[in-house]
Amino acid sequence: MxxxxxxxxxxxxxxxxxxxxxxxxxxxxxxxxxxxxxxxxxxxxxxxxxxxxxxxxxxxxxxxxDVSFEVRHGEVLGIIGRNGAGKSTLLKLLSRITQPTEGVISMRGKVSSLLEVGTGFHPELSGRDNIYLNGAILGMRKTEVDAKLNDIISFSGIEHHIDTPVKRYSSGMRVRLGFAVAAHLEPEVLIVDEVLSVGDADFQRKSMGKMKDSANSGRTVLFVSHNMTAMRSLCSRVIWLENGRVRMQGPTEEVVAAYLGNNSSSATEKTWGEEDAPGSEVGRLRHVRVAPASGGELFLWEDAIDVEITFEKLVDEPVYLVIWVYNSDNMEIVNTNIRESLSEADTLISGTHVAVCQFPSHLFNSGDLILSIGMAHNGRMSFKLDNVVSFTVVEPPRTGTWHGRRQGMLQLQLPWKVR
Amino acid sequence: MTETHDIGTTPAGTVWEGAVGRTWDVVIRPASPWWRLDLKEIWRYRDLLSMLIYRDLTALYKQTILGPVWVLVQPLLTSIMFAVIFGLMARMSLAGYPPLLFYMAAVVPWSFFSVVVTKTAATLTTNAPLMTKVYFPRLIPPLSTLGSSAFTFLVQLALFFVFALFYRVSGFLCLGTRLGIALVASVGVIGNGLALGAGLLVAALTTKYRDLAFVIGFAVQLLMYMSPVIFPLAKVQEGSKLRIVVEANPLTPVIEGFRGSLLGSEMHWSTLWYPAIVSAVLIVLGLALFKRVERSFADVV
Known part of the structure; x- marks a missing residue:
């Protein structure tokens, strides 16, 4: 021990x-x-x-x-969980914004949280004044700010505008200034919540470096994020919250794997009986399943993805199955229909059929994907069922210094050449 | 050493002797009693207090032509307005004092009081975005209001003395400087207590009854007419209904006392008992209620 x-x-x-x-x-x-x-x-x-x-x-x-845990000095502890699992509530309790209904939380040393950067900026005051104000709000002494002022200003990268009122700043500049102050807090325990998602890539790299420095210099960090890539490379231990309780805590790889496995198996399959099968007079859905073609548990980026649809065709005319793929922001990424690779003759006979559509590997960016399925008949959509199955594409552990989420809906592996 | 823990419980076999070596700095429990003010905590955040006072004082007059001169212009204009309306037009008898001085001696402490009350009453609402994101002692914003208003008050008081010199009226000299200062100080403490106590009380109640946010403006205005800001108490007929109402107002002795010590009229110390007791009660009640709502405040708003 x-x-x-x-x-x-x-x-x-x-x-x-x-x-x-x-x-x-x-x-x-x-x-x-x-x-x-x-x-x-x-x-x-x-x-x-x-x-x-x-x-x-x-x-x-x-x-x-019933949440119990302990954090050791110098540990980088990750907290994961779906939305509404209680992560934010826990952070609010730890940063003393609200008080617990039961239980006791004990802490040593200064605990600072980055629940929101740039809190309490006053628009009329200059950037410099706001560094002092924000620092004081976050619990810094004036002498501390004095000592770190130059570092903060150069970290923020807005040296030229530091004496301009903050109301004239762009939102990006405000975030930079806020983060610069927060990054120089040097508390014994630092609480970070999804801060990595702010700012541009260059700034994210800076912030990530600062957080790593903090961790390496023996500072304790509590890190809350949906970004499993950052989680894996930063945290030594992870707590997984579910419905307000600790579902699991332990070494990062174990917990993250269990979390991802649990999450992605939740809605990948749907079956309907004779009575409740959805559809229309041309056809009905009986069973839909989405699975990695490799047969594995996780939908890894390098896996092809099979969508298997068992459907009843009620007419002896051509009926087209259609699949739509949406991301979690409800943006349509792609749609495909059965006629893209099958001839009309293949879809003519009525009865129960099983169609399999394979999405190639290295296609979707990491994140949640939701499928809608429908049938078209005589050139018009007969029905479209939303939110049929969903799955989560997982990105493999990344090397390098940048751990932010890659933007874009697709993440292709394209051939590059250098001449 | 493995770090694998049981699900949902503290690791078995871990004994918490850790706390013996060095005591915990912060222990968060469901509730702490209302009388625990945590003055140590406030002291730890004294730099935030001074930054907020600085912010209040500087940010207010940014982008104005007159800038900080507004601090002097405001009470002066109010006093001139009162002097013209009540002194000249209504021909109110002011016990022989120059109208401008007579009104300034009451407008300055009155505006101090009204600013502290209204701003403290709104403290939880105006600072809500901050309070739902960062922890700091919740009493800091009201205290900063008190601080910045006190500074403004002192500046305005200095202006009064300039005018007093001009009119060659000085209560301090008449009463004896020591007594004058003692009187001003005790009146000031009582006035502050009334303002802060009432403000905190309203702030706490406003989280539950938003109506109070609207009421407070009228209430402060009404209080002014119920106190001898615009008329000398001696002019209100003894035993009349108005006299009873005015004397029930704990601010009456405060305003009278302040004006008396500045202008050098007779002043009875015994009249200060009443506002002192009211102020103590308001402070205790205000702090208790404020403490009660600040616990759950972040959840409600």
Whole structure:
């Protein structure tokens, strides 16, 4: 065992409850009624009945429950989970923005969070004044800012405009300045939330380098991100949150693999029975499955992807199956129909058929992809079923210094030549 | 050494002697009692306090032609306005003092009070974007308002003395400087207490009842007419309904006392008991309620 003294943060049974539906904005008269009834020892008449009687869970929502972990000095701890898993709530608790409903969090040394860079900038003040203001808001002493002022200014890369009011800055400049201050906080525990997504690539590289420096210089970092690439290369240990609870914590590779495996198997297959098969008078869907052609668990970038559709054709006329591929922003990436490679004769006979469409490897960029499936008949769309199956394309661990998410919907492997 | 942990629980066999070696710096628990003010914490953030005061003072008058001169122009214009309307047109008798001085001696402390109350009352709303993102002691913004307003107040007071010299009226000299300063100081403390306490109370209640944000403007205005800012208390008929209302206002002795010590009229210390008690009650109540809402504030807004 390592010396226990190096534990810098400890959470024990931490929970955070939110009230759902109760807006907490009762009228004054209700408040008064509740008070007088309480004085007389009666039940509050303004409270809804099921809230006091039966323990209806719908009223309370535990954003976090029973979360326990510890962070050792110098550790880079990653926190992953789907949206709504409680990551942000946990960060809010750790950065003391809100208080837990139960449990205890203990910390040593200064804990700073980068929940939002450039917090508290005043538009009328100059960049220089705002460095002091922002630094103070983030818990820096004035003497600290004095000492680091030049570093901060040169890190931000806006030396020429440092005495210009911040309201004249572009949003990019504001972010740079904000990050420059935050990067020089030098707390014992640094909490970072998706900050890597801000700024251009050059700035991202700078920030990433700064974060690595922090980690290497023995600073403890808590890092929250959806970016598994950055997670893998930065963190030594990862906590996976699901529905407000710790689903798993341990070495990065193990947890990330389990997380990705769990996530991508969630909606890759759908089956319908005789009764509920969706479709129209020309045909119905019975079974849809999307899987890596390699037979593996993950949809790796280097895998081809098979979409297998079992469908019933109800007419003896040509019917075209169509597949649409959308990304998580609901942008259409591509659509394909069965006539692209099959002749009309192949699609003529009615009955149950299985169609397989293969998307080649090295095609989609990493991220969530959602398929819609439909059928066309007589030159018009007979039906289109959205959100049939979904899967997550995973990028292999990357070498090099840049870990930001690659932009674009496709990530092709194109032949390059140098002459 | 492996780091594999059980799912959802603390690692088995880990004993927390760690905390013995060096105590925790911060322990976050579900609730801390309302009387724990954490003055140490506020002291730790004193640089933020001074930065916010600096921000309040400098940012306000950016992009104005007169700039910081507005600090002097505002009370002067108000006093001139009162002097013209009440002194000249309504021919209000002002116990023989020059109208401008008479009004300035009350407008300066009054504007201090009203700015602190209204700004403190809105502190949770105006600083919401900040408070939902960064932790700092939530009392810092109200304290910074108090600080920047106090600075403005002192500057305006200096202006008053310039005018007093011009009119050759000086309460300090009449009353004896020591007594004058003691009076101004105690009146100031009480006034601050009233302003901060009432402001915090309203701030806390506003998170629940947004109506108060609208009410506060009228309330402050009403309070002014209920206090001897525009008329000397002695002119209000003893025993009349108006007199009772004016005397019920804890600000009345404060304003009277302040004007008295500046202009050199008679002043009874005993009148200060009432506002002192009200101010203490407001401060305790305001702090308690403020502390209560600041805990859950980030979740509600």
């Amino acid at each position: 390592s010396a226990p003294n190096d534990i810098v943060m400890r959470a024990e049974g931490v929970g955070k409850r939110y009230r759902l539906g109760v807006t907490d904005r009762r009228q004054f008269i209700d408040e008064f009624k509740a008070f007088t009834y309480k004085l007389r020892g009666k039940a509050d008449p303004t409270r809804s009945l099921d809230a006091m009687g039966s323990q209806r869970i719908g009223e309370d929502f535990w954003a976090l429950r």
